[in-house]
Amino acid sequence: MKIMDGLRAPSARHRALFWQIVRYGVTGVAVTAVQAVIYWILATHADFHVQTANLCGYLVAVCVGYLLHGQFTFRGHGGRDRPAARGFRFVTVSLVSLGLNAVWVWLCVTVAGWPTWSPIPAMFFVTPAIVFVLNRQWVFR
Known part of the structure; x- marks a missing residue:
């Protein structure tokens, strides 16, 4: 008798997607942390306007993110x-x-x-979920 009657083992495609999500999570936490720390330090301690601080954090994070997501997160995905x-x-x-x-x-x-720290949870959870879908379906397809 099979322990998992009626359940199929995950396909290679599903396993690949699972590990891609794991890699995205690891990389995304690092990239988002870089962005959030730069934002928070500049907005809180350097007296930058909050939107200017957000832009500065973004500029660093986009460079780091492109390299890490391209080489690690979405490696082997798409052309x-x-x-x-x-x-x-x-x-x-x-x-x-x-x-x-x-x-x-x-x-x-x-x-x-x-x-100034209050938007950071949305930066960590909502934004990355949306960006993952866009990256997977459009950028690294």
Whole structure:
């Protein structure tokens, strides 16, 4: 008698997607941490405007993210031809990320008057989920 009657073993495609999500999580935490730390330090301790601090964190994170996601997260996924087109798509998606994070900063800090750290949870959980789908389906396809 099979222990898992009626259940099929995951396909190679599902296993590959699972490990890609794991790699995205590891890389994404690192990239998001870089962005969030730069944002928080500049907004809180260097007296930068919160949106300027967010932009500075973004600029560093987008460079780090392109390298790490391309070489680690999405390795073996999709073609690697046309690097200029892929780079353009990556920057476009990262601008979506910047926009989302700017919304979190605006809503939390400017509108609600919460502390400068308050948008960081949305930066860690909501933005990366959206960006993963866009990266997988469009950038690194």
